[in-house]
Amino acid sequence: MNKIKIHLVDDQPLIRQGMRSLLQLTDTLDVTGESSSGNAFLAQLSDNKIDADVVLLDMRMNDGSGLEVLNAPIAQQSPLKFLILTTFNENDFLLGGMEAGASGYLLKDVSLEELVDAIERVHAGEIVLQNELTQQLLKAKRQPQQQLNEALTEKEQQILALMVSGLSNKEIAAQIFKAEGTVRNHVSNILAKLQVRDRTQAILKTLELGLLG
Numbered sequence: 001m002n003k004i005k006i007h008l009v010d011d012q013p014l015i016r017q018g019m020r021s022l023l024q025l026t027d028t029l030d031v032t033g034e035s036s037s038g039n040a041f042l043a044q045l046s047d048n049k050i051d052a053d054v055v056l057l058d059m060r061m062n063d064g065s066g067l068e069v070l071n072a073p074i075a076q077q078s079p080l081k082f083l084i085l086t087t088f089n090e091n092d093f094l095l096g097g098m099e100a101g102a103s104g105y106l107l108k109d110v111s112l113e114e115l116v117d118a119i120e121r122v123h124a125g126e127i128v129l130q131n132e133l134t135q136q137l138l139k140a141k142r143q144p145q146q147q148l149n150e151a152l153t154e155k156e157q158q159i160l161a162l163m164v165s166g167l168s169n170k171e172i173a174a175q176i177f178k179a180e181g182t183v184r185n186h187v188s189n190i191l192a193k194l195q196v197r198d199r200t201q202a203i204l205k206t207l208e209l210g211l212l213g
Contacts, residue, residue, distance in 0.1 A: 004030070004119060005030055006029055006030065006031045007052035007056070008020060008035070008055075009055060042069060045080075052080060055082045057082050060093070081123060083105070098204055099204060103122040103126070104130075128166060155176075156189060162175060163190075169184055190202060
């Protein structure tokens with residue numbers, strides 16, 4: 001099995017060194033490169049020097065933030081998947097990063113097992129949202145949205161909450177004791193009511209408007 005190739009972008013050498021050492025211990029991941037800033041990463045990407053599948057991206061860096069990286073046209077057009085590594089005080093960065101196309105976000109103090117699982121899920125095309133950060137975003141962005149809340153049925157609100165927690169349709173079906181097809185129908189109704197085209201946009205709109213407050 002081919003290992004998932006990882007590129008680290010962080011302006012703190014000790015963090016890069018620590019993550020590289022830990023990730024190299026795994027059987028499924030291979031750290032193939034690193035950048036000391038957002039601008040350094042973009043320069044490497046422009047020179048075709050990035051050999052990776054998933055980029056672990058710090059958000060607060062002095063020479064080009066993670067948000068600037070994600071919004072750069074060259075990053076937007078690349079096939080790379082970006083997983084944000086962050087701290088608790090970066091709500092605007094998180095929402096902006098997800099809107100710019102990041103595949104998820106995690107705290108830097110997650111366990112190795114959680115980080116590896118998130119990388120593998122992102123590589124497989126999933127969206128990874130760490131629950132405690134999601135709850136923080138919901139609290140920070142909470143606004144009155146009575147009309148939208150009333151439009152969603154109680155079951156749809158329950159399913160939306162599970163979607164925001166990062167569960168797949170199969171996992172939601174197991175949790176609420178419904179068939180996966182039934183969950184898919186509920187998700188379709190939720191997307192229509194929120195006027196979004198996919199579950200990622202539904203999650204972002206939920207976070208931005210505090211719909212689960």
